[in-house]
Structures are given as C-alpha cells and as structure tokens.
Amino acid sequence: MAGKIDLTRALAKPAKYMAAAQRALQKTTPFVVSITPVDRGNARGHTLWDGQAIQCAYPYANRLMITGWSRQLPAGTGMPMILAQYRSLLAQEIKKI
Numbered sequence: 001m002a003g004k005i006d007l008t009r010a011l012a013k014p015a016k017y018m019a020a021a022q023r024a025l026q027k028t029t030p031f032v033v034s035i036t037p038v039d040r041g042n043a044r045g046h047t048l049w050d051g052q053a054i055q056c057a058y059p060y061a062n063r064l065m066i067t068g069w070s071r072q073l074p075a076g077t078g079m080p081m082i083l084a085q086y087r088s089l090l091a092q093e094i095k096k097i
Contacts, residue, residue: 024093
C-alpha cells in the first residue's frame, strides 16, 4: 500500500523521523498555495509557512481547507488533496533516512 510507514523504524530514530515530517510539511506549503482558487486572491496571499506549520490566515480557511467548499475551488480539492500530497512527500523524506 502506497504511503505505508513502518513505525518500528520511526521509534528507533524519533528525531530523524520528526525532522522528515517537518521537511515534508514545509514542502507541502507551496502545494497548498497552488491549489487556492485565485492567483491574487485572499487565500493565496495569506497561506504561509511559519517555520512550524502551514498558516492559513483568512476567515474562511477552515471551510476552504477542511471541507474543500468554494465556488472557485475544484471539487475534491482541500484537505484530502493536501493530505495525499503530504503523505507522498513524507514517504520520500523517510526513504532518505
């Protein structure tokens, strides 16, 4: 199954796996920005990486990212796509350990 992670290895090297997870999250940020609906819109301009997490600093962030609801956002976009991208990047980072 794609994206499956062996936690036994992760428990043996927790710091390396946490660093891999952080790198994967940071690499996910441009993807999150790219799927926001309008090139110069509020969401695209206020979706940022703060060094620890992806910050979506606009009032409707929860609705847009969690439920994926927007008149401008293609159906199926939002958190499911973000999680799929993150899992893919995480698997790549873990392979490097």
